[in-house]
Amino acid sequence: MIVIFDLDGTLIDSAPDIHATANTVLAGEGLGDLDLPTVRSFIGRGVPHLVGRLLGAHGIEDAPRRARMMAEFGRHYDSAVNLTTVFPGVPQALAQLRAQGHVLGICTNKPVSPARAILRHVGLLDHFAVVIGGDSCPERKPHPAPLLLARSACGKGPVVYVGDSEVDAECAAAAGLPLVLYTHGYRHAPAETLPHAALLDDFARLPEVLDALMPAS
Known part of the structure; x- marks a missing residue:
C-alpha cells in the first residue's frame, strides 16, 4: 500500500516554530505579536495564506507588503525547527x-x-x-x-x-x-x-x- x-x-x-517565525516577521514590519492559538488557526494552506492572515489580523491589506513578508518568512523557514x-x-x-x-x-x-x-x-x-x-x-x-x-x-x-x-x-x-x-x-x-x-x-x-x-x- x-x-x-x-x-x-x-x-x-510545528505550530510553535511557525508562531515564532510569524512573530519575527511581524516585528520586522513594526507589527505586534500574535498568540499561538491565533497563528495555529492560520496553518494549513501554505505561506501565502498564512502571511495574508497575519496581515489581516492587523487590519492590513497590502500586496507589496505581503510579498515582502512572504520572502522574509521563507528566509527563516528552513531553520525554524527547534520548537x-x-x-x-x-x-x-x-x-x-x-x-x-x-x-x-x-x-x-x-x-x-x-x-x-x-x-x-x-x-x-x-x-x-x-x-x-x-x-x-x-x-x-x-x-x-x-x-x-x-x-x-x-x-x-x-x-x-x-x-x-x-x-x-x-x-x-x-x-x-x-x-x-x-x-x-x-x-x-x-x-x-x-x-x-x-x-x-x-x-x-x-x-x-x-x-x-x-x-x-
Missing part, C-alpha cells in the same frame, strides 16, 4: 509500515525545502520516497494536484492519505482517495463532520487501521 501523509498537524506539531516536536508514536508507526513493505510519501502545503529540513531534523526524512510541498506544482491543497503528484511519484498500488484538517479532507475527496483523519492536529470542525475512511487518535493504531482499509485480494 502507498501511504501519503500530511506533515504539519499530522506527523509533527517542533513529533506526535507520539509516529517514528514507531513509520518504521513498522516501512518494515511491512508500504511505500510512504509526504504531501504538505509547507514548501519543499523547509519540509525536508524539519523531517531531517526530527529524524524522519529517510522514511519517505517523495516529499511534495506547496511549491511542487502550481496548485496547493485542497486542490487535488499535489496529492495526485505524490501518488504518482510513489508508484502503483492502493493509496491512503493520512491528514488532520479540513484542507486534507477536501483534498482527499477531490483526489478520490480515502482519508485517515488524525484527530489531534490543527482541525477546526469536529472530526466526525469531515469525510473520512477512518479516524486515528493514536499512531500506534495506524498499521491496523491501514490493514482494515486494504482492498481484498
